[in-house]
Amino acid sequence: MDRIDEQILRLLRENAQITSSDISKQVHLSVPAVSERIRKLEDTGLIRQFTVKLDREQLGLHLIAFVMVQIEKTEHIAGFRETVMQADCVLECHHIAGAYDYVLKVAVKGTADLERFISETLKQVEGVSKTNTMIVLSSMKEEM
Amino acid sequence: MDRIDEQILRLLRENAQITSSDISKQVHLSVPAVSERIRKLEDTGLIRQFTVKLDREQLGLHLIAFVMVQIEKTEHIAGFRETVMQADCVLECHHIAGAYDYVLKVAVKGTADLERFISETLKQVEGVSKTNTMIVLSSMKEEM
């Protein structure tokens, strides 16, 4: 991981569709040298995935919320994790330290779907004793 | 946005490096037809960006935290937003409804950097009256 790898990563993050030929011009290295570096960054796992960012609004997902969850007993965690992994509306799930045990980032069409997710999916999980929802009004920064 | 576009989006999200030729085989459409559909999905803005997911651990960013922020008066919001936009460690910043005004997702090397960010950057912003930090212990799901 030298200066040039950092430059390549910056260019790929900005636009993963950039050609090796274009990167080659910017980093002053031959095309095979650039391809080889990208291959190695993938092999070492530093580049985890090539993906696309979609416009959630256009997908009809107008409501983002953070839902904090408290789990009563450790034996209920496996069931909770399974529910969360299967729920398409859960974008993120983090185990956290503090008053709550987990924080979820959820994307749904609107308040009706959010209510349904919280009361019919989340609260039905054994051990889920308490939740606290923060509705997102707007997002001014959202990177990976 | 029909059935085929949805299929194409699913394939691209999974691996944006997939070739149009490979997509073409899976959706049973010719290569130019697939290219044209992808071009349109970009034009309409549904595909916002082609990008790469990096491994934060390998980048030395071992600590993720959610920081909730309360802002005293609305006139201080512009300064807060500028600070947040410029801070590289802030991955996300959402305006939220509830007891706090903003929630930030922060990635840093360790607790020292987190402390520095909160006390030297965030709390120096005029109007930031109260913060509440949730340290992430592990992440079991993290999509865009």
Add this chain to the structure above:
DNA sequence: AATGAAATGATTGCACC
């Protein structure tokens, strides 16, 4: 909108430094 075929452009493999 979709197709096939030709032209163009990018990547890969390889011999060499």
Add this chain to the structure above:
DNA sequence: GGTGCAATCATTTCATT
């Protein structure tokens, strides 16, 4: 690790349906 060149593979263009 890096380069240049040739071979391979992918994408774009365009006439046609």
